[in-house]
Amino acid sequence: MENTNNIEKTHKKEEASTHKIGIYLWIWTLLFVLSFFSYMVDWYQFQGMLRWSLILFFMFLKAGLIMAFFMHLFWERYALVNVLLWPMTAIACFIFLMAAEFQYTLFSRLFYFVVGGGA
Amino acid sequence: MSEPKIDGFELKPGFKGMASDTASDQTMFKGVHWGKAMMWIFLLSDTFVFSCFLISYMKGRGSTPVEWPNPSEVFALEAFGVPVPLLLIALMTFVLITSSGTMAIAVKYGYEKNRKMCGWLLLATALGGLTFVGMQAYEWSKLIHEGVRPWENPFGAAQFGSFFFMITGFHGFHVSIGVIFLFIYTYKVFAGHYEKGKKGWFTKLKGDYVEIEILGLYWHFVDLVWVFIFAFFYLW
Numbered sequence: 323m324e325n326t327n328n329i330e331k332t333h334k335k336e337e338a339s340t341h342k343i344g345i346y347l348w349i350w351t352l353l354f355v356l357s358f359f360s361y362m363v364d365w366y367q368f369q370g371m372l373r374w375s376l377i378l379f380f381m382f383l384k385a386g387l388i389m390a391f392f393m394h395l396f397w398e399r400y401a402l403v404n405v406l407l408w409p410m411t412a413i414a415c416f417i418f419l420m421a422a423e424f425q426y427t428l429f430s431r432l433f434y435f436v437v438g439g440g441a
Numbered sequence: 442m443s444e445p446k447i448d449g450f451e452l453k454p455g456f457k458g459m460a461s462d463t464a465s466d467q468t469m470f471k472g473v474h475w476g477k478a479m480m481w482i483f484l485l486s487d488t489f490v491f492s493c494f495l496i497s498y499m500k501g502r503g504s505t506p507v508e509w510p511n512p513s514e515v516f517a518l519e520a521f522g523v524p525v526p527l528l529l530i531a532l533m534t535f536v537l538i539t540s541s542g543t544m545a546i547a548v549k550y551g552y553e554k555n556r557k558m559c560g561w562l563l564l565a566t567a568l569g570g571l572t573f574v575g576m577q578a579y580e581w582s583k584l585i586h587e588g589v590r591p592w593e594n595p596f597g598a599a600q601f602g603s604f605f606f607m608i609t610g611f612h613g614f615h616v617s618i619g620v621i622f623l624f625i626y627t628y629k630v631f632a633g634h635y636e637k638g639k640k641g642w643f644t645k646l647k648g649d650y651v652e653i654e655i656l657g658l659y660w661h662f663v664d665l666v667w668v669f670i671f672a673f674f675y676l677w
Contacts, residue, residue, distance in 0.1 A: 374677070421499070
């Protein structure tokens with residue numbers, strides 16, 4: 323019983339992904355609206371944490387919509403989705419490492435510009 | 442994209458499905474065309490390349506004590522005598538998203554074997570990509586004219602030019618390759634190669650409209666990278 327339910331569900335998913343143009347038009351519109359919003363972040367010259375968090379929020383939303391619906395990841399099996407998404411954690415680690423690194427570089431540059439190098 | 446059916450093998454959904462797919466002693470990506478799996482793996486490696494570029498940009502920008510050029514002034518464009526911040530970049534984003542949308546719908550019509558619609562939408566996508574490359578060429582020549590070089594620029598920190606040319610250049614190169622392939626596939630679709638069962642790329646097997654989806658994956662990826670470049674390079 324549960325099995326047939328699942329088959330029906332997957333069948334419905336398939337129809338949504340291959341037969342309806344509406345979903346693509348919706349995502350398309352959303353991408354335009356989100357791009358407009360992220361442009362507005364610059365237009366109104368928001369600064370500081372508000373600017374950065376808004377930029378990141380709109381960026382991840384847009385990236386997620388493109389990957390999930392335009393690239394069909396929403397409808398793919400988890401075997402493929404997980405192979406693609408888990409490596410992103412390595413990139414996140416790299417970002418944290420390099421963020422620590424640039425702070426140290428900046429610190430030592432400023433320090434030696436003031437104190438002077440050598441003995 | 443369609444749910445696969447394999448005789449004598451139950452396809453479970455979710456993480457259980459992932460475990461049984463991976464341990465099935467068969468192909469791991471059930472119902473995924475080999476070309477599509479290869480394109481995804483290529484895109485994954487490409488993601489790492491672009492990530493390294495953007496991370497090196499973060500490192501370079503973060504570690505210089507000299508002030509970074511203000512992107513909304515550097516990339517401003519005069520419209521009717523008034524400087525509008527990031528005008529060209531906003532238009533480029535608009536064009537690229539438009540072409541991404543036409544591509545997504547082209548894939549849909551391809552799977553429905555609607556040859557004409559698929560072909561016209563692919564052509565529209567190719568023209569959108571061409572427009573993007575043209576605008577980028579204009580942007581580059583404008584900045585080069587203003588004295589931006591990989592080693593110096595009149596606006597601020599000297600590293601700005603090298604990161605700008607490397608990151609947008611590599612992205613523009615991807616767009617250009619995409620445009621070439623979009624034109625080739627527009628021809629293939631209009632010529633009815635998939636109805637005739639002509640062979641596909643790098644294979645003796647018959648071509649199929651799944652190739653349009655594979656091309657679409659590449660094109661959406663180019664758009665995806667632009668989302669990140671737009672956020673980190675132009676807005677940040």
